[in-house]
Amino acid sequence: xQEITRNALVEKASALLADGTxxxxxxxxxxxxxxxxxxxxxQTAEELARDLVWxxxxxxxxxxYLIKETEKSDEKVLVFLKPCDTYSFNQLLTEHRFNREKVYxxxxxxxxxxxxxxxxxxxxxxxxITEDSDKIVIETxxxxxxxxxxxxxxxxxxxxxKSKKHTAYDELLGEDGxxxxxxxxxxxxAIEAMTPDERFAFWQxxxxxxxxxxxxxxxCPACTCEKCVFDNPASGLENKAASDSFEEKMFHxxxxxxxxxxxxxCGECSRVCPQQIPLHLLxxxxxxDIDNFYGEYQAGAEVGSRxxxxxxxxxxxxxxxxxxxxxxxx
Amino acid sequence: xQRIGVFVCHCGTNIAGTVDVxxxxxxxxxxxxxxxxxxxxxxxxxxxxxxxxxxxxxxNLTGIVVCSCSPRMHEATFRKTAAAAGLNPYMVEIxxxxxxxxWVHKDIPTxxxxxxxxxxxxxxxxxxxxxxxxGESPVTKRALVIGGGIAGIQTALDIADAGFPVDIVETKPTxxxxxxxxxxxxPTLDCAACILTPKMVDVAQNDKVRIFSYSEVTDVSGxxxxxxVTIKRRxxxxxxxxxxxxxxxxxxxxxxxxxxxxxxxMDNRRAIYIPFAQAVPKVATIDPDYCTMxxxxxxxxxxxxxxxxxxxxxxxxxxxxxxYGAIVxxxxxxxxxxxxxxxxxYSQSKDVITSLELERLMNAAGPTGGTLLRPSDGExxxxxxxxxxxxxxxxxxxxxGKEYCSKICCMYTAKHAMLIRDKYPDTDVYVFYIDVxxxxxxxxxxxxxxxxxxxxxxxxxxxxxxSPEGNKLKVRASDLIDGKQLHIDADLVVLAAAIExxxxxxxxxxxLTASMDTNDFFTEAHPKLRPVESPTAGVFLSGxxxxxxxxxxxxxxxxxxxxxxxxxxxxxKLTGNPCVAHSDEWMCNGCSTxxxxxxxxxxxxxxxxxxxxxxxxxxxxxxxVNEAVCQGCGACTVACMSGAMNLKGFTxxxxxxxxxxxxx
Numbered sequence: 001x002q003e004i005t006r007n008a009l010v011e012k013a014s015a016l017l018a019d020g021t022x023x024x025x026x027x028x029x030x031x032x033x034x035x036x037x038x039x040x041x042x043q044t045a046e047e048l049a050r051d052l053v054w055x056x057x058x059x060x061x062x063x064x065y066l067i068k069e070t071e072k073s074d075e076k077v078l079v080f081l082k083p084c085d086t087y088s089f090n091q092l093l094t095e096h097r098f099n100r101e102k103v104y105x106x107x108x109x110x111x112x113x114x115x116x117x118x119x120x121x122x123x124x125x126x127x128x129i130t131e132d133s134d135k136i137v138i139e140t141x142x143x144x145x146x147x148x149x150x151x152x153x154x155x156x157x158x159x160x161x162k163s164k165k166h167t168a169y170d171e172l173l174g175e176d177g178x179x180x181x182x183x184x185x186x187x188x189x190a191i192e193a194m195t196p197d198e199r200f201a202f203w204q205x206x207x208x209x210x211x212x213x214x215x216x217x218x219x220c221p222a223c224t225c226e227k228c229v230f231d232n233p234a235s236g237l238e239n240k241a242a243s244d245s246f247e248e249k250m251f252h253x254x255x256x257x258x259x260x261x262x263x264x265x266c267g268e269c270s271r272v273c274p275q276q277i278p279l280h281l282l283x284x285x286x287x288x289d290i291d292n293f294y295g296e297y298q299a300g301a302e303v304g305s306r307x308x309x310x311x312x313x314x315x316x317x318x319x320x321x322x323x324x325x326x327x328x329x330x
Numbered sequence: 331x332q333r334i335g336v337f338v339c340h341c342g343t344n345i346a347g348t349v350d351v352x353x354x355x356x357x358x359x360x361x362x363x364x365x366x367x368x369x370x371x372x373x374x375x376x377x378x379x380x381x382x383x384x385x386x387x388x389x390n391l392t393g394i395v396v397c398s399c400s401p402r403m404h405e406a407t408f409r410k411t412a413a414a415a416g417l418n419p420y421m422v423e424i425x426x427x428x429x430x431x432x433w434v435h436k437d438i439p440t441x442x443x444x445x446x447x448x449x450x451x452x453x454x455x456x457x458x459x460x461x462x463x464x465g466e467s468p469v470t471k472r473a474l475v476i477g478g479g480i481a482g483i484q485t486a487l488d489i490a491d492a493g494f495p496v497d498i499v500e501t502k503p504t505x506x507x508x509x510x511x512x513x514x515x516x517p518t519l520d521c522a523a524c525i526l527t528p529k530m531v532d533v534a535q536n537d538k539v540r541i542f543s544y545s546e547v548t549d550v551s552g553x554x555x556x557x558x559v560t561i562k563r564r565x566x567x568x569x570x571x572x573x574x575x576x577x578x579x580x581x582x583x584x585x586x587x588x589x590x591x592x593x594x595x596m597d598n599r600r601a602i603y604i605p606f607a608q609a610v611p612k613v614a615t616i617d618p619d620y621c622t623m624x625x626x627x628x629x630x631x632x633x634x635x636x637x638x639x640x641x642x643x644x645x646x647x648x649x650x651x652x653x654y655g656a657i658v659x660x661x662x663x664x665x666x667x668x669x670x671x672x673x674x675x676y677s678q679s680k681d682v683i684t685s686l687e688l689e690r691l692m693n694a695a696g697p698t699g700g701t702l703l704r705p706s707d708g709e710x711x712x713x714x715x716x717x718x719x720x721x722x723x724x725x726x727x728x729x730x731g732k733e734y735c736s737k738i739c740c741m742y743t744a745k746h747a748m749l750i751r752d753k754y755p756d757t758d759v760y761v762f763y764i765d766v767x768x769x770x771x772x773x774x775x776x777x778x779x780x781x782x783x784x785x786x787x788x789x790x791x792x793x794x795x796x797s798p799e800g801n802k803l804k805v806r807a808s809d810l811i812d813g814k815q816l817h818i819d820a821d822l823v824v825l826a827a828a829i830e831x832x833x834x835x836x837x838x839x840x841x842l843t844a845s846m847d848t849n850d851f852f853t854e855a856h857p858k859l860r861p862v863e864s865p866t867a868g869v870f871l872s873g874x875x876x877x878x879x880x881x882x883x884x885x886x887x888x889x890x891x892x893x894x895x896x897x898x899x900x901x902x903k904l905t906g907n908p909c910v911a912h913s914d915e916w917m918c919n920g921c922s923t924x925x926x927x928x929x930x931x932x933x934x935x936x937x938x939x940x941x942x943x944x945x946x947x948x949x950x951x952x953x954x955v956n957e958a959v960c961q962g963c964g965a966c967t968v969a970c971m972s973g974a975m976n977l978k979g980f981t982x983x984x985x986x987x988x989x990x991x992x993x994x
Contacts, residue, residue, distance in 0.1 A: 071948075094922075095919065095920075095921035095922065095923075096920045096921060096922060096935075096951050097919070097920075097921070224919065225917070225919055225971055225972035226916065226917050226918065226919050226972060226974075227916075227917045227972055228972070229971075229972060229973050232917070232972075232973065234973075234983065235973050235982070258971045306926060310923050310926040310927050310969060311926065314836075
């Protein structure tokens, strides 16, 4: 259960709308079911009071929405950002993707968000979901009410939360947390430890489920190109004969390369994947390698930082040293 | 659709020996866009070029592919040929079927197959080529020489002699560099000061040359022909234009205990000083680290004794910005620190000295007035041991020394040994060496004289340890030829320390975007054919900043660098390279990644108004490339996520087309 109540968000947003500080509010709204909370733009106190939702399903990261929303009018946009969302926010500012002056950021502490798939798997015929401190109560159509441990339903990115600290905000609700010492690279290390054949099989198993719906790209706060190379006929990537039956991998590998040094590890790609492909692992591998080769670097920790990948210092290691320092499979 | 002509060269048998050139010409005539395909014995000959010109005119060709040697060899030739026939020179592509094909393959079928593939790739590229026009930029007719040693002085004099203004920036209070510290010079033994100081005077009196001594370069922007350089003029607390160099202040200054760096700390100078009698500019400088007036505000003796009122304790560092067309780097060298070579007891005994210290000990203007005396007790040394290659050719001890040969040590050691034996016939002089390397005009004769006429004991082998015992230095060494251990009780040990580039070179290289090797020597544009140019256009190299050099070599390189500068400054306009980066503003995200990776600072961002499809006007932040600064390296094109950045003449599409043609 989240520390700040929904009403606190509604009150704050309504007040800022009323005094003219902001013209619009980016927040969460209930979808068709309790668990499919979706992003929404609110323009009146009535809408806020009726529809705004703040619960364990508010996983969506609004940073990327600001590019379009800030262009729509001269008024400021109010955005609620969880700690991990602020990293994407800063990274987008580093890349000059929107005007900071047009945004009013309210930081909200986050107790971790639930994995919708885990919730759906744990109960059939979900009618409604209520939160009760560390328990989740699921009302089902067939089996009555189920009470589950909240911890068992947390999303992977929240189990391995990298930071409870807001790196950007105009105003903070509640207390700010700290950068955490997470075990988020353990799974990457496990994949690195596989033989090349095992690893290929692992990724083939995962990536061949891809249906190229582009959800990962569309949600990714690092994927903000005016025209994506995959949509651009001039890039020469279209209409090529498939070189093998496992072409889906190329989309994901190219995408991982394009966000290298810019990915904040917000985990949105894996959250929105309808095929539950652990796409964040590709990006984490890059982050792990950058940390290993060039010293620890967290994209979005501050505005204007230079990713080691587009920076050069005389201390940078030479390619042969990189091979020596990486594991055999690097 | 292009109308492409293909011209396959035999290059005598160079290509035709391993490639069936007729088959290549035949195969390529069916490629898309190709209207004519011919082969000829020597395409680069007059007849071959005429053949191309005629074909262009007869067939109204819009692009040509020449299958021949490396583009480095004849691309310029064929571009001129095409231009003469009215074709844009950038519509020419070279398929390298010699260096990358006929020369590396042994049998005709493989060679032919590969030549056809390379030709197809070139045809695929020409199909996407567009005519390019190089831009022009003006040339600032002034040169900057960084470093005022013999290299910088000679370069400046030669440039000034051709009528162009030159500025010299020197970090020390005086120009002259290392040569001013030397006693005699090999192989003719004329005194260094006698040949250097007239040049220093020449440069000082030349109205085309300005000397910024006690100054350093702090920022460089711009590009060939149009550099803008910020020079920091350090406060010397003495007004340069007023000081007469009378030296009265340097005699009266009460702060007498300042190590004299000109004599390598072997004697003391005052806090206000003129480095040496022939210094240029001959003006005093106050050392702020030792001046009591500057440190505590109590003293002011120099100000009182100065008859012209040149002292200014309030002076501040000043920055001036100047424009230059060309920059010459002449930052020179230093001997490496001997601290890590403890086996030679350099830090334990004053009587273990470096060769440069010996130069000062033998110099009439040095701490001993030119009499060779032991630094420890001022006694006359009888047994002198020279150790060669201290830190040079040190492959196994890279953390201590240098892998390279410092080149000058064999000769100066022979010189030192000879001079000592000449002046003090009662001495025994030993030289321990790995090899004696004397490949220069009259160099080997010089070394033979040291051995045969002056009786210097040359011993092949290295010194293992020097240990001070009493007033002697116990030298333990091996004689590799006789195969025995030697123990010598020496009075003086002289170490031929390796030389390394000056420490200022590395930050300077960053400012100039000039490349360096792993030893911090500046890299030349081509080791044989462009030895005095750096790969960065408009930056030239003079003297030991490019590699170890003796004085004759330095002076000849200085002259060569000057001639390159003169050649550049003679031009009124420079033609750029049209193969530069170009940003597709509609696709540009404004993310600044390209700006970050650009090594030349050629990319800037600007907010531009765009008319959107819905007729609104939107202000977007987009990249723009300064075509005069861009060197066409392509770093931005690979860093750009959206592919908005493209290199003209080498677009992503052209490269992909080539790859596709090869893979087909």
